[in-house]
Amino acid sequence: MESTASYPRPELLQAADTAARDKNIDRDEVLQAMEQAIQKAGRSKYGLEYDIRAEIDRKTGEIRLLRFREVAEPVENEATQITLATAKKFNADAQIGDFITDPLPPIDFGRIAAQTAKQVIVQKVRDAERQRQYLEFRDRVGEIVNGLVKRVEFGNVIVDLGRAEAILRRDELLPRETFRQGERVRAYIYDVRQEVRGPQIFLSRTHPQFMAKLFAQEVPEIYDGIIEIRAVARDPGSRAKIAVLSNDSGIDPVGACVGMRGSRVQAVVAELQGEKIDIIPWSGEAATFVVNALAPAEVAKVVMDEEQRRIEVVVPDDQLSLAIGRRGQNVRLASQLTGWDIDILTEAEESERRTEEFRTRSQMFIEALDVDDVIAHLLVTEGFTSVEEVAYVAVEELAGIEGFDEEIGGELQERAKIFLTERDERFETKRVELGVTDEVAALEGVTPSMLVALGEKGVKTLDDLGDLAGDELVEIVQGSPYSGNSKLDQDEANTIIMAARAHWFTEDEAVKE
Numbered sequence: 001m002e003s004t005a006s007y008p009r010p011e012l013l014q015a016a017d018t019a020a021r022d023k024n025i026d027r028d029e030v031l032q033a034m035e036q037a038i039q040k041a042g043r044s045k046y047g048l049e050y051d052i053r054a055e056i057d058r059k060t061g062e063i064r065l066l067r068f069r070e071v072a073e074p075v076e077n078e079a080t081q082i083t084l085a086t087a088k089k090f091n092a093d094a095q096i097g098d099f100i101t102d103p104l105p106p107i108d109f110g111r112i113a114a115q116t117a118k119q120v121i122v123q124k125v126r127d128a129e130r131q132r133q134y135l136e137f138r139d140r141v142g143e144i145v146n147g148l149v150k151r152v153e154f155g156n157v158i159v160d161l162g163r164a165e166a167i168l169r170r171d172e173l174l175p176r177e178t179f180r181q182g183e184r185v186r187a188y189i190y191d192v193r194q195e196v197r198g199p200q201i202f203l204s205r206t207h208p209q210f211m212a213k214l215f216a217q218e219v220p221e222i223y224d225g226i227i228e229i230r231a232v233a234r235d236p237g238s239r240a241k242i243a244v245l246s247n248d249s250g251i252d253p254v255g256a257c258v259g260m261r262g263s264r265v266q267a268v269v270a271e272l273q274g275e276k277i278d279i280i281p282w283s284g285e286a287a288t289f290v291v292n293a294l295a296p297a298e299v300a301k302v303v304m305d306e307e308q309r310r311i312e313v314v315v316p317d318d319q320l321s322l323a324i325g326r327r328g329q330n331v332r333l334a335s336q337l338t339g340w341d342i343d344i345l346t347e348a349e350e351s352e353r354r355t356e357e358f359r360t361r362s363q364m365f366i367e368a369l370d371v372d373d374v375i376a377h378l379l380v381t382e383g384f385t386s387v388e389e390v391a392y393v394a395v396e397e398l399a400g401i402e403g404f405d406e407e408i409g410g411e412l413q414e415r416a417k418i419f420l421t422e423r424d425e426r427f428e429t430k431r432v433e434l435g436v437t438d439e440v441a442a443l444e445g446v447t448p449s450m451l452v453a454l455g456e457k458g459v460k461t462l463d464d465l466g467d468l469a470g471d472e473l474v475e476i477v478q479g480s481p482y483s484g485n486s487k488l489d490q491d492e493a494n495t496i497i498m499a500a501r502a503h504w505f506t507e508d509e510a511v512k513e
Helices: 010-023 027-046 084-090 111-138 208-218 253-258 260-271 286-293 317-324 326-338 347-369 373-381 387-392 395-399 406-434 448-456 462-466 470-478 490-512
Strands: 051-056 063-071 099-104 144-153 156-160 165-168 184-195 198-204 227-235 239-246 276-281 301-305 310-315 341-346
Touching (some): 027 111, 063 084, 111 184, 144 165, 144 208, 156 184, 184 208, 208 227, 208 239, 227 253, 239 253, 239 286, 239 326, 253 276, 260 276, 286 326, 310 347, 317 326, 317 341, 326 341, 341 347, 347 373, 347 387, 347 406, 373 406, 387 406, 406 448, 448 470, 462 490, 470 490
Parallel strands (some): 165 198, 239 276, 310 341
Antiparallel strands (some): 051 063, 144 156, 144 184, 156 165, 184 198
């Protein structure tokens, strides 16, 4: 081997410093890229099969080129391995697994080698710059940024953020919104992803949080945390609802967001191309919150179903179109804002439905209990909705109804129990005819009417029942004409299904044993 003739090269360190400063990346990363480029050139000159590594002295810029060989027994690759006996000639303390290094003469970079080195350095610097961009913007997800439109490609806007490029896709722009090259644009960073072609920064002007952040910029009380934005729902470019809450009883959250003569809200509206914004006081009471969310429509009353998260809203007849909004916009945004499914009825529709419910329930009591319509009407008026309630309620409750006494109450209970017994016997016979097994019938929580409903849908064994999901079982029971007024919620359905699956686990244990 020739002796190495390396010497200080401060110009290398100057070049690395310049590149690091220009690209705003670590100087060491630039020097590592240079080392890899020199290493590549060294392998091209001395042989690609050799393990050749380059080192640049961080203080002097001196380049050292070294060949590494691993001490191994037996030697499988002579280019990168050396026997222990040979290694001991170079280093008496050499052990298996150690590396023996030989200095190589420095390379006189030819034009091709220099070009290759330059390409490697440029690529490494670009990779380091991309990584810096990713790390910088990854922590800025959820911020609003300002940038200049660099170009528009197929409706997508490429935005120059100064130290990075971002993309504002066509579906993240407001309807009928266009940008030209050189225009300023304000948008919300909703995602930053590391992709093959480098980090991709995704912007949006339709995201609900874009509006929330704009309000935070316009309303100091939101920025300071005195007022909280609890929910936002948007129909981008058309209409939006925003729910606000004040942590200071002396500050009106709606008034603070509107501003003097509407100055604050108008600033946000102008940025969003005239999008109309309803500012609504947030409430922990779901019914109050839904009523507020349906503004500007007035609400007469609400009926809530906590299990299904549905709420029926009754509005005066002249308020129906206002409550629903153009193409259902108002009720849709209110539903998004509150997280509740909202059904809207007029007072006339609700009255009609209540009359129909009253008639249906009265008829059910007339037929089941063999009573006249006066008694049936009294039971419905007192809130009884099923024969089961009459059969199992305390007799005092029945006797306490105006015009009833204990004798009438006892007679009604007796008739209700006889009706239920006969009905369950009919269901039992039908269950057997449908082929629903006794094991299914024995499950806790499964009623005779549910067994018939399951049989009609072909669910006959424990395995059939175990294969269902909770919502499928609820749907079968609720959709059956045999269920009457009986309800099954999701938790009860899941308990029944887990009981049906229990034998699977015992069989598994038996197989293991």
